[in-house]
Amino acid sequence: xxxxxxxxxxxxxxxxxxxxxFVFGAQEQDVIKSMESLMQASQDAFDTNHPVEALKHLVGxxxxxxxxxxxxxxxxxxxxxxxxxxxxxxxxxxxxxxTLEAGDEWIKEDGTQRAGNxxxxxxxxxxxxxxxxxxxxxxxxxxxxxxxxxxxxxxGIGDITLSSTTDANGxxxxxxxxxxxxxxPVLIRAMLxxxxxxxxxxxxxxxxxxxxxxxxxxxxxxxSEGPASSQSGAMAASPAPKTGAAxxxxxxxxxxxxxxxDLLPTDSALDPKTFAAALQGDLGAIQRAxxxxxxxxxxxxxxxxxxxxxxxxxxxxxxxxxxxxxARAQIRIVRSNGTVAITRPTISVKGQGGTEAAAIQSALxxxxxxxxxxxxxxxxxxxxxxx
Numbered sequence: 365x366x367x368x369x370x371x372x373x374x375x376x377x378x379x380x381x382x383x384x385x386f387v388f389g390a391q392e393q394d395v396i397k398s399m400e401s402l403m404q405a406s407q408d409a410f411d412t413n414h415p416v417e418a419l420k421h422l423v424g425x426x427x428x429x430x431x432x433x434x435x436x437x438x439x440x441x442x443x444x445x446x447x448x449x450x451x452x453x454x455x456x457x458x459x460x461x462x463t464l465e466a467g468d469e470w471i472k473e474d475g476t477q478r479a480g481n482x483x484x485x486x487x488x489x490x491x492x493x494x495x496x497x498x499x500x501x502x503x504x505x506x507x508x509x510x511x512x513x514x515x516x517x518x519x520g521i522g523d524i525t526l527s528s529t530t531d532a533n534g535x536x537x538x539x540x541x542x543x544x545x546x547x548x549p550v551l552i553r554a555m556l557x558x559x560x561x562x563x564x565x566x567x568x569x570x571x572x573x574x575x576x577x578x579x580x581x582x583x584x585x586x587x588s589e590g591p592a593s594s595q596s597g598a599m600a601a602s603p604a605p606k607t608g609a610a611x612x613x614x615x616x617x618x619x620x621x622x623x624x625x626d627l628l629p630t631d632s633a634l635d636p637k638t639f640a641a642a643l644q645g646d647l648g649a650i651q652r653a654x655x656x657x658x659x660x661x662x663x664x665x666x667x668x669x670x671x672x673x674x675x676x677x678x679x680x681x682x683x684x685x686x687x688x689x690x691a692r693a694q695i696r697i698v699r700s701n702g703t704v705a706i707t708r709p710t711i712s713v714k715g716q717g718g719t720e721a722a723a724i725q726s727a728l729x730x731x732x733x734x735x736x737x738x739x740x741x742x743x744x745x746x747x748x749x750x751x
Contacts, residue, residue, distance in 0.1 A: 395432040396440060399425045399447040406454065415458055415499045416511045419558045419565070422458075425451040427563035455565060461501070462508070464554055464572040467494030467535065480576040482550055483626050486543040493574040494537040495554045497530050507534030514557040514566070518573065520550035547628040547659050550576040579626040581750065583663035583697075586634050586642075586653060587612040589728055592670040592692070609633065612667055615732045616695070619739035620665070623747045628661060643668055643694075647702035654700045662700050663750070669693045669731045671715075674723040687723035688716045691731040695739065697746070706749040711738060 406421035429448050435441035469491060472478050484490030493515060497508040511530040515538040522543040528536040536554070543550065556570040587609045617627055634642070634653055641649035643666050654661050671691040677684045695708040711734045715726025739746065 420560045422451045422455045423558050423560040423563050423565045427561035459567045462570045463498050465496045482576045485576050486546045493552050495572050496534045514555050518551040518553045582661040583625040584628050584630050584661050585613045585616050585665040587667040589669040612732050615736040619736045622743040650702050664698050666696045671727045674720040687720050689723040689727040690714050691727035693731045693735050
């Protein structure tokens with residue numbers, strides 16, 4: 365390499381290093397200037413009653429800080445850290461001025477917030493969460509439009525519209541399309557959440573909870589179907605085939621639609637001893653049965669069906685392939701405090717079939733049908749007993 369070429373190369377390297385330093389320094393300065401501009405824009409927005417815009421600018425400062433490379437200059441590093449600290453402080457200060465209020469339909473006459481009904485919510489006919497965002501100034505308060513509100517389940521699981529934006533009246537709402545369970549209380553929370561440049565800041569202090577409780581008159585149905593010969597006492601219950609007990613529960617549920625009771629799902633069966641004791645009025649057994657699944661109900665509907673061992677038909681000394689079985693059904697509704705609301709008279713029916721098993725199934729089917737007919741015909745009496 366000649367002397368002339370060496371000098372030119374040296375100058376090129378020096379220029380490149382100088383230009384790189386200048387550009388890098390300009391980039392650092394641009395980040396800080398951008399943060400300063402956002403800080404001023406935030407203050408201007410808040411002063412003109414645009415708190416959400418102010419918050420977005422502040423979150424933008426935090427986003428820029430995350431995006432930009434670390435500062436190499438000590439003064440710039442200190443300046444940038446101070447801007448981030450101020451942005452975080454301003455976010456807290458503005459957040460403290462914001463309040464999420466429940467919509468008017470949620471407020472009772474005494475000014476307190478009412479609770480919704482879980483069963484109505486599951487049907488899509490109940491109160492849906494509605495909030496109003498307001499900002500509190502020294503001279504009063506004002507509604508806040510264009511604020512992003514996030515809705516989520518705190519207790520319970522379901523399908524819900526997660527995000528909404530406040531309208532010109534500061535109102536935002538969500539829609540609950542379904543619930544996974546309708547036998548437990550539900551809590552839905554609305555919260556202000558601000559995002560900018562991929563950075564999200566939630567404001568836990570700016571939230572509103574909506575509670576949904578079970579109806580006051582709730583009941584669970586427990587049913588048992590089994591052979592009378594295996595009973596250890598007059599009203600004892602034996603383990604029943606799950607399909608049969610489920611069919612009896614369904615029959616009772618249809619018949620009791622007009623009683624005013626909210627029938628909750630029965631996820632598990634009672635053990636035979638608890639069922640028998642509850643049917644006989646044992647308070648401890650009743651209370652255990654009322655709390656199956658972790659949710660206490662106000663009533664139990666207990667259904668007990670017992671069938672006799674099938675008998676083969678014999679006529680004039682001749683045996684036929686016809687079997688008969690008698691089944692007896694009893695329905696009792698008890699309160700969670702142990703008192704009996706109503707006991708229906710024992711129902712007796714007969715079934716027959718070409719085999720012993722067919723005779724039993726026939727007797728059970730007749731019993732379920734008779735129970736449903738009896739309850740349906742006496743809905744008014746049952747409802748009066750519950751009132």
